[in-house]
Amino acid sequence: MAKTVMGLFDNRENAQTAVRDLESAGIVREHIDVRMSEELLSQYGGASSREEDEGFWGSVRRFFGMSEERDIGEGIQGMSPGDALVVVHADDAQADRVAEILDEHGAVDVDERRTGAPETGLRTEAGRATPATRGAAAGGEEERRIPVAEEELRVGKRPASRGGVRIYTRTVERPVEEDVTLRDEKVQVERRPVDRPVSAASEDELFKENTYEVREQTEEPVVEKRARVKEEVRVRKEPRERKETVRDTVRGTDVRVESLSPEEEREFARYESEFQSDWQAKYSRSGLSYEQVLPGYQYGYHLGNDPRYSTSSWPEIESKVQRDWDARGQGPWDRFKDAVRSGWERAHRH
Template sequence: MTRTITAYFDDVQTAERAAHDLARHVPGVRGEVFDARSDSSRMAGLGLPDEDAVVLSEGFRRGGGVVHAEVPDGRFEEVAAALENSGAVDLDEREAAWRKEGWSGAAAPVAAAGTATGAAATRTAMGTSAGATTGQGQVQQLGAANDEASIPVIEERLRVGKREVGHGRVRIRSYVVETPVQEQVTLREEHVQVERRPVDRPLSGTEAAFGERTIEATERAEEAVIAKEARVTEEVSLRKTAEEHTETVRDTVRHTEVEVDDDRKTGAARTATPADKERARDI
C-alpha cells in the first residue's frame, strides 16, 4: 500500500532543495515539485481537496512551491520528518496569517500565479493507494455476498528504554607558576686598609734595622647561598561514584475504537469498549 504526501514551502528554491534532500535521505522515494509555472492539469491530478487547492493557489501566487511524493505506507513518518527538516511547516498557520492580512480565500487557478520569495511552511495531505482502500470520510461498499472488509483496531503501547548521555567532564592538570619571593640576610665583610703616616722618632731596640719583613692580611666576606626544597603541600584527586534512582516517565498512548451502527434493530449506536473486546476474545 502506498500513501501520498504533499508538503508546501514558501519559496520554490526551498521546495526544490527539499525534493533533492528527500531523494538523498529516503532512498526509493522521489518528490515532484509544483509551483506557479506547473500545468494546472498536473496539479488537478494530485486529487487535493478543493479547500487545499485554493490555499495552494494563494501560496503559488506568493511564490511558494509544493513537493508531492508517493510513499510506501511503512515509510510515511520518515518522509514527513525529512520534509519538515528541509523547511516545511504547517500550511494551516500560513492560511491563518494570510487571512489576517486580508486574503479572502477566493478560488484562483492553481497554475496561474506569479513568483516571489519567502521562508518555509507545509501542510501534508495524506492519501492512499489506488485499489480497495478509500480516503478518509469515504464509504466502502461491499459487493458480492462473500465480499469482506475490515477496520483494524490499533493501540499504542509505551516502551521505555535507557541510554547513556554525557553530562560534562572534569579534568585535573598541573602546571608551573613562578612567583617572585625575597628574604633578607645579614652578610659580614672584612676590609684591609693600608695607612701610611709620617713619624719622627729614634729606632727602638726591638726593631730590626734594615731587615726584610712582610705583613699579609686577607680580606674575607660572606655571600648569600640559595637552596630550594620541593615539598608536597596538597593533593587533588578525582573519584567517580554511581547512584541509581527511579524516574517516572509520562506520555500518552493512542488507540482506535470501532463504532458499530446497526440499523437493523432498535437502539443507538454504541462504541466498542475494552470490555466488549475481552468478551469477543472469549467467544
C-alpha cells in the first residue's frame, strides 16, 4: 500500500540534503516534492488549487494535525519563513527508511513548534506515515533501538616463513696419486763361441743374407676415472609445537544513560537554531552533517547546566571534559570539541 511521508525542515539546505540521500536510497525523484512555506501559503490561497490537488492538501492537513472543520491555512501559517516541507510518496517497504532519512537530516517537531511542548514520535495514519521529530519510531511508539556491539577475538593460524638453510653444490678438483708396477723389456745381444758341423741341406741357407728383428715391449700406465657416490647429505624438517599467548584489544559498545529533565530539553530546543548556525559556520565543509555533530552540542549544553562545571571557565574544565568525552566513545575529541564548547557556552549565557 502506498504511503505519503512528510518532513518539515527549518531551511531549504537541510531539505535538499535529505532529498539527495533519498535519491541515493532508491527513491525516484518524481516521487519527491519540496514545498517552501511561502509557496504553500500562496498556493492554498486559491480554491482551484485545492480542488485540483485535494489528495496533496489532505496529506498536508493530516501532517499538521488539522481537523476537517479547521482551515488548513492555520497550520501552514504556523510555519516559519524559510521552512521547507518534503513530501515523499513511497511504498510500504520504503516508508520506514524514508522516515529515517528525513529524521536524520533534522525534520522538526511540528507539535512542539505549535504548542511549545516537546513530543517525539512518528504520527501514522492508514496508508500514511509522517515524521515529526528526530529519533522517532514507526507507529507513534516512543521507542528507539540502540545496537550494542562487541567484538570477539578469534585466533587462527597461517603459515609464515621464518628462515631456514640454503645448500649449494659445486665441483672441486684435488690432486691424487697411486703407485703401479710396470714391466719393461730390454734386448740383450750376446755372442758365444760354438763348434758343430753343418749339414749339407742347411749349408746353402746358412750362407744366405738374412735380417732378424727382436722388439722390446714396455708397459704404460692407463688412467680411467669412474664416479662413485661416497657420501649423502640429508635435509629434512622436524615439526615442533609451541604455545604462544596472543594479546590484543576488542571494541565494545558502552551504553551510558543520562536523564534529561523536560526543562533542559525545552531549553535546548529553543537554542537549536543557534547550534545549526554554529554548525553551518564550523562544520558544513567538513563533511559532517548536523545530526552527526548534534551529540556534541547536547553534551556541552548538559555540562553547562551541571553545577560541577557551570561556575568554571572553559580552560579549567577542558581536560576533564575531554577525558569524559573520550570515555563515551562518541568520536574524536578534536572533531567535536568546538561543538561541545558551543553548547557549554550557550548554557552559560541563558
